[in-house]
Amino acid sequence: MTWLRKPKHPAYHLRSNKAIDRLVLVELLRTFELTHSLKEHLYIGFGGPFLEDFRLLSNVFPNLDMVSVESDGETYRRQKFHQCSKKVKLLSCRFEEFLSTLFPSEKPTIVWVDYVDAGRQELTEVSGIARQALEWSVLRVTLMAETPVYREVKLRRHQQILPSYKKKDFNEFRDDYLKAMTVAEVSYDHDLFTWENFKEENFPWLLSHMVLSVLESACSKPKTFLPLQVAKYSDGTIMLSITGVFCPENNRDALLGHFKATSPLYVTASGLIDEIDVPVLSTKERLKLEEILPTETGDGTVCVTALGYLTEGDDSEEVSIAKMSNYERYSRLYPYFARMVP
């Protein structure tokens, strides 16, 4: 008898929320390109076995030089098989090593570090990027944003109130967590590390506070990090994506103004987190919805009424409407996955 093993690389490329998140980056880059040429930029990413982001970006920005950094030897060979453009250079090394030895200091970069974890190692690498990236570089950080609190304090998931007998355990966990996430020269606002903020729905926000603190500390003036979009989504695991630009302090307001005026995807830096949480829809359903989009309210109700049923099953009115509202926001970026029979 053999074990049924979990695939090393789940089909992330076929997941709608992740696919939308990928396209959000493209849209933000397009908006950025309106004020700042990307001719000189170098794209650096992790690629994965199918080089999905590289494929997408080389379609939209065919002249963009790109580097994929991969530490797994077999995945690296698989990437070679999927190499989509001569502009893509494949490197077999750990990102930490790349950052120490090969990170460019003569040209701006677009870096997407798509991590599967969220620990000190990841935050330290982010800090390293912030220190080395030139002004007008773009950074996207994606981190796993599942709260560790339920596992560590031994509580059931979705627990809303911290039982009084668990307070001591929670305080110990919080202190350990803060120690584990300490990054040199970065100070987090300790008052934010409360039970409320460790809860599943708020943890991505807390994590974004940590990432932004790291970025802020690592930027030597006049370089500053301007967050453009912070989003959470689930592709089986809750993930957090933070996208922004390293820009000179005195250009910050102008760039901010440009994104506010031009990009519907821009989410202000005031702590708001966008959610990417679209329903799974068939092509037939999507064609039906195309007929009525955009709706006047944009809140999902018209779409649900048009379909005549709730996509998330019985007693799911609130969730179905919320998901449909999210679909309205991202319908333009919702990918069509099709099965091709060779």
Added chain:
Amino acid sequence: MHLRKIPHIPANPVKSFFVHMLTRDIELQDAILDLLDNCVDGIQRAETKRQLSRRLPYEGYWASIEFDGTRFRIEDNCGGIPVRYHDYAFRMGRIKADIDKGKKTIGTYGIGMKRAIFKMGADCTIRTHAKDGSYRLRLSPQWISKEDDWLIPVVAIKPAETLGTTLEIRSIYSSVRTEFESGAFERAFREAVATHYAYIIGKGFEVRINGKAVTPRSISLLFAEEAVRSKHPIMPFIYEGKHDGVDVFLVVGFTSPIPSREEADEGLENYKERYSSAEAGWTVICNDRTVVYCDKTPLTGWGVSGVPQYHMQFIAISGIVIFSADDANLLPMTTTKRGIEASSPLYLQVRDKMIEGTKMFTQYTNQWKGKDLVAKSRCEMRSTHKATLDEIRTRALKLHMTATRGAVKGKQYKPVLPRPDKKKTTERIVFTRAVRDVRRVSQYIFDSPDRNPSNVGARCFDVILEEARE
């Protein structure tokens, strides 16, 4: 009700503030180094730009320091204190003026010499021979204690052939006398001059302490021989840039072959005798003076943004950064001139480069420290030689430097250091157990309680591995 006329408030300084308060902010050693700095500033003022751009600009210049329980004396041949510098040299504090414009001096606040005098004793005589006059002045105990008397009497003296200054302090304070009489102070001070003045002494300056010349502690870095330079040579990371009137030169690399993981184990009993961290870390030089020597803290980027915290594994990594400016106010140093102003935007930007450079060498060290690999690394390092800072600066001109951008623009040479061929196939396991338990297991496995603990641990692993394979 009539308001009576309120008199203006006097805000003029009090002499005792300078005599008794400012002296608390500085260590004795640093106060004397301030006097030595004045000697070098004298050369900067006396010499032409052409002379100062030579390889040994300070050759022929010297300063001699002597001290015992009764007096302190510093004598130099560095051009004397010109009469036109009186306002700067002898006033308490410096009125912002362009008197040193174009000169790479280090004096900024006009307090160093006076503070050093007041730190050490109550009676001081200065004799100086400058181009525009020879004179003598005395800061007597009476003058020092008289609050309202700000004028220092000056007496003309017979000119001498050699231009220079002699400063002698008597009525040494008891705490200072104790220091001067101890051999420990002289040794520590000699060490401070050997490190902080290494760069200047390397440029030809001579410093004698109690009659004996100071030997500089210069740092040299491994530099691959040109003839045998491979695609991935062992070379230092070099950066040169300019920002708002400050020139920056930065170099970091290896001072010697790297230690293996086992050799760098701080748990070994005699590691301190066998390996020295003395040359490791970052040295920061401002207008030729070393303000930070071999620092291994976050101040110079250790433990920050991917650079590991300093430990024995990195004893072979050393870096030097040189700031030079015609206006000393632009330099990122503290008022004592023996430290870095850590919040200076210029320094923080340069520190990013220091971090970038350090990371390359910590990365290399971590990749090659394994038992099998370290020998190969040492073999590679055999085709290098130790280059002095001066030599590196000259050789950098021939290297292919790429332009860098960002706030501090410049150019850099970033070597691509060798990478080990093999993928990591082994893992190191370290753990601690009670001695009695180790002895018990040793007895159980080897019929002897005294086997080497690492052999005991290794055998335990092998036994379980065999079981796991079955």
